[in-house]
Amino acid sequence: MKRTNGAMRTQVGIVGAGPAGLLLSHLLALRGIDSVVVENRSRAYCEARQRAGVLEDGSVRLLRESGLSGRLDREGLEHGGIYLQFDGERHHLDFRALTGGRTVTVYAQTEIVKDLIAQRLADGGVVHFDVSDTAVDRLTSDRPVLRYTDAGGSKHEITCDVIAGCDGFHGVCRPSIPADLSTVREREYPYAWLGILADVPPSTDELIYAHHRNGFALHSLRSLTVSRLYLQVDPDEAVDNWPDQRIWDELARRFELPGSGWELRQGPVLDRGITPMRSFVSAPMRYGRLFLAGDAAHIVPPTGAKGLNLAMADVDVLAPTLEALLKGDERLADSYSAACLGRVWRATHFSWWMTTMLHQTPGADAMEAELQLSQLRYVISSRAAATSLAENYTGYPARLAAAG
Ligand code: RFL
Numbered sequence: 001m002k003r004t005n006g007a008m009r010t011q012v013g014i015v016g017a018g019p020a021g022l023l024l025s026h027l028l029a030l031r032g033i034d035s036v037v038v039e040n041r042s043r044a045y046c047e048a049r050q051r052a053g054v055l056e057d058g059s060v061r062l063l064r065e066s067g068l069s070g071r072l073d074r075e076g077l078e079h080g081g082i083y084l085q086f087d088g089e090r091h092h093l094d095f096r097a098l099t100g101g102r103t104v105t106v107y108a109q110t111e112i113v114k115d116l117i118a119q120r121l122a123d124g125g126v127v128h129f130d131v132s133d134t135a136v137d138r139l140t141s142d143r144p145v146l147r148y149t150d151a152g153g154s155k156h157e158i159t160c161d162v163i164a165g166c167d168g169f170h171g172v173c174r175p176s177i178p179a180d181l182s183t184v185r186e187r188e189y190p191y192a193w194l195g196i197l198a199d200v201p202p203s204t205d206e207l208i209y210a211h212h213r214n215g216f217a218l219h220s221l222r223s224l225t226v227s228r229l230y231l232q233v234d235p236d237e238a239v240d241n242w243p244d245q246r247i248w249d250e251l252a253r254r255f256e257l258p259g260s261g262w263e264l265r266q267g268p269v270l271d272r273g274i275t276p277m278r279s280f281v282s283a284p285m286r287y288g289r290l291f292l293a294g295d296a297a298h299i300v301p302p303t304g305a306k307g308l309n310l311a312m313a314d315v316d317v318l319a320p321t322l323e324a325l326l327k328g329d330e331r332l333a334d335s336y337s338a339a340c341l342g343r344v345w346r347a348t349h350f351s352w353w354m355t356t357m358l359h360q361t362p363g364a365d366a367m368e369a370e371l372q373l374s375q376l377r378y379v380i381s382s383r384a385a386a387t388s389l390a391e392n393y394t395g396y397p398a399r400l401a402a403a404g
């Protein structure tokens, strides 16, 4: 960040130090482009917030190619498939065999955020945590401004060439686009996920997605010693209604495999939280000199493990777009939104499909249950159907043409 006559100046003002904002700041620095990141939470909060865990192979490649994969290469766990469980049976889908060798990697979003913050600070990058009153203005001029109040209460205004709205679903950037210039598509689901992090080795070698009459359950992991598990609950459920033993009993019930000898290992619960489920796409992802990336522009329900991957792919497209724009070439900027939205809609459809196939809709009739089971049986018995799931789960190119 440069100071000119007391005023602050940067090329790209970035709102939000989640994966999208931090990775964009790093990718821009690799291109010699100056940025400032402002974040309204503390560094400790950003580094502890429990979220995603599964990286597509394209996301792993992006982190590797941009020099961010030191710890990921040592600690990430490559997974070659998932289990789908329904009707009291567990079936393995072998992604490597179905897709010609593609895999996903289990490496927590919290670890990516820690790696990114450490790298930005080591490289002299500017990240202001604990800010408040963030606002963006003059977005249709070629000198948009970013305003905020710092942790000590002082007000600042940064003049930028471009602003990147990487401030998540509840941020200030998307609402600063005039409502009549954007189209929003949205669906809320009548259920939520209760997620726990548990200090216990996983009871499975690959993720288990379980369809059960009591509701969906997911067994994921964070390492060979820490498990991450989720239960479908009502959207208005209070986390206090779920003491540890109730959670473990319900997980054991939904993952039960009678007669198999398989058991769910239990351990101390380190973290718990309830996440609502929503599909949301706001288009276009650009307004003048404001570019949206990640959850600021789109949300998917977590069943397809897509949100973090979409955020990373957006900034993979955005970094070269901004580089060209700053050199006076607007062509990539004009196509940024379309370049992202093909992939965003593919992930939105896949996440909706996985979600509606695996969850119990409150009040649904026996017809819906039969349709879900028929779809699940088809996925595990048809190579074409299994390949479709595997292809979507392991990911898409960052630029996926909307018409493709
Ligand atoms: P983030 O991570 O929400 O970061 C936005 C940042 O902006 C800050 N912010 C502001 N800063 C300054 N001023 C303001 N006015 C601000 N307003 C907000 C916020 O504090 C925050 O630090 O968005 P980003 O970077 O776009 O990243 C998106 C991902 O976080 C999200 O899509 C994923 O976590 C979704 N997700 C998953 N994605 C996957 O790819 N694979 C998964 O396995 C997966 N599992 C999940 C998930 C999300 C979950 N939850 C809790 C929503 C599992 C769960 C349970």
Ligand code: PHB
Pocket: 051, 052, 053, 054, 207, 218, 220, 221, 228, 302, 303, 304, 305
């Ligand atoms: C996770 O590990 O947090 C996770 C994994 C797969 C999903 C969602 C979340 O589909």
